[in-house]
Structures are given as C-alpha cells and as structure tokens.
Amino acid sequence: MLPLQIVPVRNARQRQQFIHFPWKVYRGANPDPLWVPPLLIERERFFNPKHGGFFAHGDVQLFLAQRGTEIVGTISAHINFLHNRTHNEHIGFFGFFEVLDDPEAAATLLQTACAWVRDRGYKAIRGPMNFSINDECGLLIEGFELAPVMMMTYNPARYVEYIEHQGFGKAIDLYAWIVDQRSYAEKGRGAKIERVAALAQAQTGLTFRKLNMRRFAEEVEAGWHVYNQAWANNWGAIHMTLAEFRHLAYSFKPFLDPEVMIVAEDQGRMVGLLIAVPDINIPLRYSDGRLLPFGWLTMLRRKREIDQMRVLIMGVLPEYRRRGIDAVFYREVRNAGLKRGYHTAEMSWILENNDVMNNTIAGLGGRRYKTYRIYEKKLS
Template identity: 25%
Template sequence: MVEIKEVKTRKDLKQFVYFPYKLYAGNKYWVPPLVMDEMNTLRRDKNPAFEYCEARYWLALKDGEVVGRIAGIINYKYIEKWGQKNARFGWIDFIDDPEVSKALLATVEDWAREKGMTGLHGPLGFCDLDREGMLVEGFDEMGTFTTIYNYPYYPVHLENNGYVKDVDWLEYELEVPPQLPDVIQRASQDALRRFNLKVLDAKKPKDFLPYVKGIFALLNEAYKDLYGVVPLTDMQIQLYTKQYFGFINPDYVKVILDQNDEVVAFGIAFPSLTQAMRKTNGRLLPFGFIHILKALKKNDTIDLCLVAVKPELQGKGVNAILMSEIHKECIKNGIVKAECNPQLESNVKVRSQWRHFNFRQHKRRRCYIKYL
C-alpha cells in the first residue's frame, strides 16, 4: 500500500530533494541538479517566486521507504495573465509502479480542485527559468544541467492517468562549423550597419552588471507570448543575477546595444556542465566546485541557454549577429558541438534558423495537462 506524506519539515524536504539521486543512481544519462539550488528553489524563505505562488510537496512511501515525490504549485500571476485556472505539478519522480504514480497525481489533483483550479499541467516549475517538460523522446541521449531527464516509463504513467499533450519542446544538437555560412555572415554585417548596433565589449562578468536590468527587461518582453510565461519580478532578477552572473564566461555571453546603449538583443551560452555535474553528484563541496571550474575553462561543448531579440528587430538579421559572435569564440576555444535548450515546437521562426547547420533533433519533452 502507498502512503502519501506531505513535506512539512526540513528533514522531509531533504528526503524530497535527495530522492532522484537514489532513483537515478548509476544511470548514465541523468545529470544531477545542485542540491543547494534545489533546496533554495523549494524553500519559501529563499525563492522570491513565492511572492505570487503557493506550493505543497508530497512524498510517496512504501514499507517506510520513499518511492516517489511530487510538487503542486499555483502560480497566480499565470492565472491572472492567461485567464486559465491551471495548477502545476513539478518535481515528479517515481518508481515504475502504477500505484505510486496514481497516488501522487491524485493527491495534487485533489489539492488543485480544493483550490478552485480546473486543470493541472506540468512538469512545470515556479517560473520559466526552472526546469520544465517531461522527456518523451531521447531517453538514450545525455541530459543537460538545465533540463529534466526521466525514465521512459514516466510518460506512460501520465497518459494512463488521463494526461494528454498540451505543448512540446524540441532540442537540437549542432555541429560547430569551421566557418559560418555566408548568408549568416552577410546578415550579421547588414544588421549591424542598418540598425546602427554594436556588440558590448565585455572581458569580465562584472562588465555585464550595468546591463543586467536591460537584459532581464528584454527577456520579459521577448518571451511574454510564449507558453505560460509570466514576467520575472525585481526580486527574482536580483536572485538570478547574484546566483549566476559570477559564473558566466564572457566569451559566450553576447549583448547587442543600440546607439543609446540600450540592450536590443542578447545570447547566453555556457560551457557544458553536464560531465562536471555528474562528477559532483549535486554537491559543490568538498571538491565539486573544482569540476565545475574546470568545465567552465576547458570544454568542447556549449549549451545555448537563452536568446532574446527586441520584437521589432526579430527576423531582421540580429540573431545572425549573436550567432556570428558566439561562433568566433567557439572556434577560438575549440568548441565543436552545441546543445540547444528546449524550443517550443510551435516556435517555427526560432527552429528554422538551425537549417544553416548540420544538426539533429534528438530530444522532445512535453507539458501534459488534465482537466479536472
């Protein structure tokens, strides 16, 4: 028999966070998140998303042993913006036992109904910079630090419990060519000249700090119409700046400015942390941080994380500037491969830009929904 236990104490929360490390022990594709990041994201006193979200977490136990977990989240800014009374589920993991997955999902469904919600969708986080989407294709492909990996039985369990596709995200692996196609180089040069743009000359992470506000403002603007997106708050922006800007490699962060020094586009890539995170097993101490620092300095793969262009400049060659600038750094640093973060299946404009490269679409992830 499955027992469902709500997470109430710090000890419970640690069990919740550590469960996938046990479930995926020995799996050669799973990339562990940082334990510290997971704890901070799930704690009400640490995550500023709780300004507009509420959440509860549950563990599933069998014979006193943790066999599953799930989070239920209500994002009130999402409901206000999109007019859909959908709760979210996230942080869902379970052994291959239909009784366990059914009990976990039923618990969140009951809670969502009690809160007046009419649907439940996920896996989603508190905001759109959290990991989202259940893997439905590409189970034998290496995961990345910024995405969810799950066993092939997960989507089967979801569908058996009445969940259907809401949206899909696709992921691509690109070969970095020795030279960019002429069409991209010409488009880059034309866009720089035509719109009087320039590339920020940043040598150190601190060189980006005067532009952080503009970067996040553009992120909010450019992503506002994408699936389920709600704008990041000032508190969230401060948190992400503090957490991540000290770790960026300026070679792979490109900011495009107009004649008034306003941010009109940016691209953020990271040297792949996949193998480093697997070595750390989610812990920075005592030696985990060394693996991360090594990966940031020497790597043959980058993860393309975020790209944003002012709506009025989209489709006018500004993306080509970002490609051209990042490509120069890839060649200089010996990068041969790029992993693209998930892109909405419906976002044909973004996906079509990869046609200029040797690429393969190797993963697909899904947001499921069930109407209550």
C-alpha cells in the first residue's frame, strides 16, 4: 500500500476531484444500491466560492487523502462565523467525510480537520455538517437498510467507528420519522386531526393556500423570513442567508410539487409554511448525478415511481404558535399527498429533544426509523 498524503484543495481541478469522490465510495468495487448520487450541477455551484452561499460567512478548507495518485478520502474543515456569533461559541466544524475502507486514511483525515480548526484558535470541533445545520448534516447511525430521501445524508456503517475512535462523542441526535396513510387513518387519528384543524381554522381566521409558483421569487423571500423566525430558538439554529435560501429553492424548483407546499396567511401576510417535496431520490438514483444529455429523460421516465414525499419544513411565526395551525398543515398536506399518489411521508429531521414534535408525529401514527448523529470533540 502506498504512503498516505493529505492534500489541501487549492484549485478547480482538485475541487472537481473532491466533488466526484463519493462515486468511488458507493459505485466502485462494492457498489451500494441504496446510495443516491447528488446532482453534479448543484454540487459544483454549492462548492464554488463565487456562488456558494456559505462562503459569505464561513472559512473553508477542503482536503483530499491520496495514496500515490489515487484519492482515497475527503473531508472539509470549516469555521461558521455566523454560528459562533449566534450562539456565542468558539468552535469549528467538519463535513463531507467520505473514505474508502481505509482506517488509516479515515483517522488521518479527521485528525487533519481537528488540527486545522485547532490551529485557528478554536476549542472544539463538531460535525458532520455539510456545511451548516441548514444543509445536510449528521451521520447516519441507525437505519442503514433503507435508501435516503431527498437531502438526507447516507454513509457506510463503518464511518461510525471511524469517527468515534478519534474521540468524538455525541452532541445531539436527529430523528427521521415515517408516516403512511394507513397508520394515519388508524385509531381515529385522521378524524381527530380533521376536528382540530377545522376548529383552528375557524378560530384563527387564517387562510391556507398552495405555494404560487408563478410568484416564486416573492414566495421564496417571504418563506425565508418565516423560516428564520420559526426556527430561531432550536438547538444549533442559525439564520439562513437569503442567498443560501434562494440556492436551495432554485436548485430544486424543477422538482417541486406546489400541491404539497402549504402557506398560512393572515390578511395576505405569510405567517406559516409547510414545504413537502416529492422524494426525487427515487428517480435520481438512476441518473448518475447528471441531467444532461439523457439524465432528464431518465428523471421524467422514473418520476411516476415517486410514491413518497419528505416534509422538509414546517413552522409558524412565534406569535402564531399553539393555535392548532400545525393540525391544518397536517390535514392539507395529507389530503394533497394522497391525491398526488404519495402514500408515505418522511418527516425529518427532528431534534431528539423536540418532545412536542416527536410526540405529535408519533400521535399521527409515525414510526421513528432512522437516527443521525452530530458529533463533537474538545480540542486541547
């Protein structure tokens, strides 16, 4: 085996190698049929410092692990200045940890990320964060037997051992729940939601409508305001910049289904938002990450196979909480999803200490079926 080198990414060619490396892990000698390749066109923009929204408030270094000319692993080390200002912390982060079955490379990559953060005077490192809590985050630690849904992480089980052997401990867990139409209807759950939703709608006087794709730019900006206020007090939450929110919205605009995106309004002002998205990972796994020249045809042909959605965002402005608005959202998205052929919904991710949401989803007939972990390590 050739000696191991850790190489900082300094140019566009190396950045392309970094972006493409996951194909070697999941489509290489031992292909993983559950892995879903990311869209390369989106990843290239995301990692480009001129376009990626994170670079406006973060310092990033990407690393490649090489044996000779062969790349065997990747990792990022980064500082999220917005996070540190928001939470009055002094920490760094790691992310995009991918590695072949090579324990030495795994250990050295993690040690390199720790050293990069420590050398800048920070006292702890947390991750995986790709790049922030508003992006894909957490390491899959339970639920390896099922494919990931849109914008949820996936990794080999061996990564758990790699990270924990380097002295990382649990910071917090994130849950993914699955709800199907049958469980929702059992034991009178659906009827109860209908009653609560009808009462809430009558008492609040709010109106509920589908997202207007013809006014997409306006809807995105209004949704951005709701998002940042609704999640402001959650663990690790940071304001998403408008550039980051727009990148997310426009990257997936071609795949959105406005029928399952619900807006709550008070006299024309958006005060709540539920965004569910068709699980485009179902057709994406056949695309190899490319839409051109024939990826679009594959996506269109396989789109009819989508029978699941992910409830990605649900929240209301603080002054509108505890009024039963969530019940209206559940009713509307369930009924719309049923008409669109979505028989199951993943609700994710939910913080392990968010008892209200976890108990509510369990009350809807949900089953917690995946767990993701964010790790932390003190740096001496």
